[in-house]
Amino acid sequence: MSNETRTRSAAALSGRLTDIRRELHRNPELSHEEFETTIRIRNWLEAAGIRIASYALKTGVIAEIGAGKPVIALRADIDALPIQEETGLPFASAAPGKMHACGHDFHTAAIIGAAYLLKEREHELKGTIRLIFQPAEEKAKGARQVIASGALEGVQAIFGLHNKPDLPVGTIGIKGGPLMAAADGFVVEVAGHGSHAAVPEAGNDPVVTASHIVTALQSIVSRNVGALDSAVISVTKLNSGTAWNVIPEKAVLEGTIRTFDPDVRRRVRERFDQVTAGVAAAFDTTAVVRWIEGPPPVHNDEGLAELAWQEAEQLELLPVNPVPSLAGEDFAAYQQLVPGLFVFIGTDGPREWHHPAFDLDERALPVAADFFAGTAIRALEQFAAEEPV
Numbered sequence: 001m002s003n004e005t006r007t008r009s010a011a012a013l014s015g016r017l018t019d020i021r022r023e024l025h026r027n028p029e030l031s032h033e034e035f036e037t038t039i040r041i042r043n044w045l046e047a048a049g050i051r052i053a054s055y056a057l058k059t060g061v062i063a064e065i066g067a068g069k070p071v072i073a074l075r076a077d078i079d080a081l082p083i084q085e086e087t088g089l090p091f092a093s094a095a096p097g098k099m100h101a102c103g104h105d106f107h108t109a110a111i112i113g114a115a116y117l118l119k120e121r122e123h124e125l126k127g128t129i130r131l132i133f134q135p136a137e138e139k140a141k142g143a144r145q146v147i148a149s150g151a152l153e154g155v156q157a158i159f160g161l162h163n164k165p166d167l168p169v170g171t172i173g174i175k176g177g178p179l180m181a182a183a184d185g186f187v188v189e190v191a192g193h194g195s196h197a198a199v200p201e202a203g204n205d206p207v208v209t210a211s212h213i214v215t216a217l218q219s220i221v222s223r224n225v226g227a228l229d230s231a232v233i234s235v236t237k238l239n240s241g242t243a244w245n246v247i248p249e250k251a252v253l254e255g256t257i258r259t260f261d262p263d264v265r266r267r268v269r270e271r272f273d274q275v276t277a278g279v280a281a282a283f284d285t286t287a288v289v290r291w292i293e294g295p296p297p298v299h300n301d302e303g304l305a306e307l308a309w310q311e312a313e314q315l316e317l318l319p320v321n322p323v324p325s326l327a328g329e330d331f332a333a334y335q336q337l338v339p340g341l342f343v344f345i346g347t348d349g350p351r352e353w354h355h356p357a358f359d360l361d362e363r364a365l366p367v368a369a370d371f372f373a374g375t376a377i378r379a380l381e382q383f384a385a386e387e388p389v
Contacts, residue, residue, distance in 0.1 A: 161342070
C-alpha cells in the first residue's frame, strides 16, 4: 500500500478517532474501575469485526488481528487520574474529581485507530497483532495483571506509546536504551517520645528528626550518584502532630525516588536506608522505611527503535531522539520479558502530564494510528523472515 493511500485511509479515520477520544475523555474511570471504558473499547473493536480474546482480566481488553506466528503486541493504557478537570472543554470530564490528565484517552483512541487500519490489511499480515488495552497503569499494577493473565505469552515484541506535549504533531520520539525511570515510593515512620512543647527535653522530638532526614537525604544524589548518572529523591509529604503545644510521638515522611540505572537504583536505596537510620539514631529516635516497589526503567530495544525510526521516515514524519523522562511507566514490566519499544508521540499540548488543564492536539490521532499500524506490520515482516523454515 502506498504512503498516499495509507495517509488517506488514516486521515479518513480522524473524525472517528476524535469522537472516541472525546467520549473517553468525558467519561474517565480510575485504575481498577475501568468497567464502562472496557465495554466501550470492546464495542468499538467488535463493530469493526476485530475479535476479542479471552483472558482473565476484570477490566481492560485483549484483542487480535491476523493469525499464527509471529505475534506482535500493541499496548495502550486506559485509566484516568483523581484530578478535578480545569480545561473548560465542551467534552470535559463529567465525573467530578476524575480526569484523563495524562492522555490515556488519546493512547486508547490511537491504538483503536491502528486496529482499524490493521483490520483493513488483515489479509497482508504475516502473523498476529495482539492489542492490549491495559488497566491500572497509574497504579503501576496493570501490566503485571496483564502478564499474569497470560496475554503476553507467545508475544515476540511489544510496542507502546505516550503522548508528549512538548513535541509538535508529526514528531515521534524514538530512542533505544533508557527512556523513562524506575519509580519507587517510600514511607518513613519516625518514632520518638512525646512531651509538652514547653519541655522538649522531656521527650525525643520526631519532628526535628524528620526535618534533618529531609535535609540529609538531599546529599545522596550530590555525593553518591556519579555526575554522568542521574537520580531524583523527592520528599513530598510530611505529617506529624495534633496540637500546637504538644510534641508528638511520631512523624511520617513520604516521597519518591527516580532512577534509570539498576545499579544506581540499588545504591540510592541502600544509602537512603543508611542515612535515615543514622539521622534517627543521632537524635535518639528510630526510623522505619517502607518501600513501595514501582516499575523498573523503560529500556527500549535498539533493534526495534531502528525499525520504528525507519517506519517514521517512510511516513515522512519527524523521528527525533527524545530527552528521557524521569516519570515512571509500567510498560517496563513487559520489557522484562520480551523486547519492547516505547515511543513519545508529539501532541503539542499546553500543559504537562497530570495538570488539571492538560489537553492535546487531536490532529496527532491519525498520525499515531498510522505509525503504529505500519510499525506493527514492519515488525511482523521482520520477525517472520527470521522464523526457521
